Amino acid sequence: MAVRIALPKGKLLVETAAFLEKAGWQLNDYSQTMRNYRLKSARFSEMLIKVFQEKDIPIQVAIGNYDLGICGLEWIEELTSKYAAAAPVKIRNLGYGKGALYIAASRTAKISAIKDLSMEPDAVRIVSEYPNIAESFALNLRLRRFGVYPVWGAAEAYPPENATLALVAGDTDEKSLNNGLKSLGKVLDFSAYVIANRTSWQQKDLSEVMGTLENVQLEAKETTGAASHPSFHFVPQIIDKDTVRLALPDGHAQKHTVQLLNKAGIQVDDYPSKTGNRRPTTNLEGVVIKVIRPQDMPLQVANDSFDLAITGIDWLNDHLDMFPGSPVQALVDFKVSRVKIVAAVAGDVPADNIYDYRQFCQKNASSVRIASEYINIADKYARDNRLGMYRVLPTWGATEAFIPEDADILIENTETGSTIARHNLKIIDILFESTAHLIGAKNREYSAVKQTRIANIINLLSKAAESK
Numbered sequence: 001m002a003v004r005i006a007l008p009k010g011k012l013l014v015e016t017a018a019f020l021e022k023a024g025w026q027l028n029d030y031s032q033t034m035r036n037y038r039l040k041s042a043r044f045s046e047m048l049i050k051v052f053q054e055k056d057i058p059i060q061v062a063i064g065n066y067d068l069g070i071c072g073l074e075w076i077e078e079l080t081s082k083y084a085a086a087a088p089v090k091i092r093n094l095g096y097g098k099g100a101l102y103i104a105a106s107r108t109a110k111i112s113a114i115k116d117l118s119m120e121p122d123a124v125r126i127v128s129e130y131p132n133i134a135e136s137f138a139l140n141l142r143l144r145r146f147g148v149y150p151v152w153g154a155a156e157a158y159p160p161e162n163a164t165l166a167l168v169a170g171d172t173d174e175k176s177l178n179n180g181l182k183s184l185g186k187v188l189d190f191s192a193y194v195i196a197n198r199t200s201w202q203q204k205d206l207s208e209v210m211g212t213l214e215n216v217q218l219e220a221k222e223t224t225g226a227a228s229h230p231s232f233h234f235v236p237q238i239i240d241k242d243t244v245r246l247a248l249p250d251g252h253a254q255k256h257t258v259q260l261l262n263k264a265g266i267q268v269d270d271y272p273s274k275t276g277n278r279r280p281t282t283n284l285e286g287v288v289i290k291v292i293r294p295q296d297m298p299l300q301v302a303n304d305s306f307d308l309a310i311t312g313i314d315w316l317n318d319h320l321d322m323f324p325g326s327p328v329q330a331l332v333d334f335k336v337s338r339v340k341i342v343a344a345v346a347g348d349v350p351a352d353n354i355y356d357y358r359q360f361c362q363k364n365a366s367s368v369r370i371a372s373e374y375i376n377i378a379d380k381y382a383r384d385n386r387l388g389m390y391r392v393l394p395t396w397g398a399t400e401a402f403i404p405e406d407a408d409i410l411i412e413n414t415e416t417g418s419t420i421a422r423h424n425l426k427i428i429d430i431l432f433e434s435t436a437h438l439i440g441a442k443n444r445e446y447s448a449v450k451q452t453r454i455a456n457i458i459n460l461l462s463k464a465a466e467s468k
Contacts, residue, residue, distance in 0.1 A: 002046040003209050006061060006069035007039070008054040009398055012192055015096045015218055016070050023212040035422060037401035044209065048405070053397040058195065062086040065406050067200035068209065072097055073190035074130065074169065081132040088195040091210070096218045097192035099171055101130065103137060104181040106160035108236050114185040117143060120164075127151055127158040128167035137167065137187055149303075152293040154250060156181055157278035161237055161245075161290075162305040178276050180234035237279060237288040242449040244287045244457065247301075247309035248280070249294040256336040256436060257310055264464035266457075286453050295373075301441055302326045307454060310334075314341055314374065314413060314434035321376035331458055332438040334465045339413040341374065343381065343429040344420050346404040354385050354429040357409070361387055371399050371407035378411040381431060400425060 007030065008016055017030045026042035027049070029035075039049040052060060057071040058079040069088070080087040103126075105111045117124060123145040128134040131150035138146040151158070155166040156179040167187065170177050177183055194213060200206065239245065248257055254272045261268055268289065271280040278291040292300065297309035298319035313330060320326055343354060351357035361368055368390040372378040375394045382390040395402065399410045400423040413434065414420055417427060438461055446454065 002048050003044070003068065003204070003206060004048045004066040005050070005209075006057045006066040006071075007049060007051050008057060008071050009051055010054050012054060012070070012072065012097045013051075016192065019094060019096065019216060019218050022216045022218070025212065037398055037423070043212075047209070050401050050405075051398065052401055053395070055396045056398075058088055060406065061088045061195050061197050064197050064199060067197050067204060067206065069195050070094070070192055071195065072099075073193050074099075074101055074133075074188060076193060076195060077188060077190075078130045078132050081136040087198075089198055089201045091194040091196050091201075092213065094192040094194060094218070097190070099169055099190055100186050101133065101188040101190065102168055102170055102177060102183040103185055103187050104156070104159070104166050104168055104177055104183050105164065106236070107180050107182045107234065109160055109164075109182075111164075111184065114141065117141060117165075117184070120144075122164075123147055124165060125149060125163040126165045126167060127155045127163040129153050129155055130167050133187065134167045152295040154278060154292045154296075157290050157292050158305075161239060162300070179278050180236065235279070237290075239288060241447050242286055242453070244284075244308065244450060244453045245306045246282075246287055246289045246457070247297050247306040247311075248289055248291050249297070249310055250278075250291050251294070253294055253310070253312070253337055253436060256334070260310075260334055260336065260436075260461065260464055263467060264460040266460060284453075284457065286449070287457070298326070298328050298439060301439055302328045304441070304444070307444075307446075307450075308438060308440045308457060310436060310438055312337060312339070312434045313432075313437050314339070314377075316437065316439055317432070317434075318374045318376045321380045327441050327443060328439055329442045330437045331440050332462050332465055334436040334438070334461070337434075337436040339415050339434050340417075341377065341411065341413050341431040341434055342417075342420070342427045343409055343411055343431065344400075344403070344425045344427050345409050347424045347426050349426075351428055352426075357428055358385060358387060367391060368409060369393055369407040370409050370411060371395050371402040372411035373397065373399065374411050377431065381411060 013032060020027060024043055028040045030039055037051040041047045054071045055075050057069040058076045060066050061069040118141060124143050125147050126134045126138060127149045129151055131148050134148045156168050159166050267283040269281045270277050280289050282289055294311040295315050297311040298316045300306050301309050316330060351360050368387050370378045370382055370390055371393045373395055375392050378392045393407055399412050403410060403425055420427060
C-alpha cells in the first residue's frame, strides 16, 4: 500500500532534506532549486511525495490526503487551536527548525507584561498570521474585549499605530524581536515535527517508513518565521489628522515599486531594507510609510489603517468579491508587475476551455475541488460558471502541487504560463490581467491639508505611470 508524504518548502526545506538524506530515503530532487513538487524515493518506490507550503501541510494531513507530513509545531497548533477534532497525530519532534511565538507590543507602549493586558480599559487589537493561536491566547487570558486581525505576514509592522499587540515568530531569544517590538511573553516553543493522519496511523502499516526516521539527528539550528536581520534604530511614527499613511509592498513587488517611486521623484530611504525595517522614511512632507504584504492592503485600507497603498489589482478584486460594498477603490494603474489570473486543470482533462470543463464536471457529477490563494475570486468564478457542487481549498502557495490528487482545478497567477506547463497543467481560461495599482479609500472625509497631500501623491504617481 502506497504511503503518501507531505514535505515542506520554505524555511524547513534544507534541514528536512538533510534529515531525510540521513534517513536513507534517497529523494531525487528535494532542494531549493527543485522545479517539480512531486518527488521520487529510490528506497520506497511506491511512496507518493509532494512538496507544499508548510502552512498547508497540517490541513492536508488532517483531512487524509496524506498519511505523514513534516512541518513546524506552530502550524499544527494553528490548525488544532480552532479545529481540535481534526488534530493530526504528533509522532516525533525532529529537533530542528527551533523558534518561538511571542506576544509582543511596541517598545513605546506602557504595557510591560502579559498580566497588564487584563487591566486594559480599551479593546486589545491582536494582529497575526496565526489568528487561531492569537484568539486562543486572548480567551485563555480572559481579556474583556479584544479583536484578532489575520494578516498574510509582516505582523511586526502593525503595532502601535494599527494594533495593540502582534503574535509573531522569532528565534528562542526574546531579545531578537525587531521593528520596535518588545516581548511580553512566550506563547509557544516550536520545532519541526513528523505528524500523521489519525486514521492512517491507526489502520496503515507505517512501520517501515517510520523505522528509517528513528535515531536520525541533525544539529539543531534556530529558525524564525522570517529572515533574520541586523537590528536598526526604531523611530515611532508621529501621526495626526493631516498625516497621510502610505503602505508599500514587500517581496517581489518592491523592484517595480522602487522604479515607479524614483520616476515620480518620491524618495524613500531604506526600501527595500537590508535590516528588515518596515518603516522607511520619505521626502514627502506629512507622509508616513509602512511595508506590509500586498495581500493585506485592501482590507487594511478599508479598515482605515492606511489611506493609500500599492498592491496588485488581483488582491483588490479578491477583497471586493468578498466585500462588494467595501470603501476601497483603484486610483492609478501602474501597468507593471503584470500577471494573468488563470484557471488551470490537469493536462489530460478533456477540456480546452471553461465551457468544456463545465460539461466534463456535469458528466462526472462529482464535487469540484478548487485550489487557490484567491479564495473569493475562486468562489465567485465557480458560481459564475455554474460548476455545480464545489469546494474552495485555500492555499498559501505552491498551488500547482495540488492537481490532480488534491484538487481538480486551480485559480492561479502566472506571468508566462511556463510554471503551469512544467507541472503538466494547462490553462483553460484567463479570468483577468492584474497589474500594480495605487488604491485608496472612497467617500472618506479628510482635513484640507491631508486631502491636498493625497491629491499630490496621486498626481505624482499618475504622471510616473504615464511616462515611458
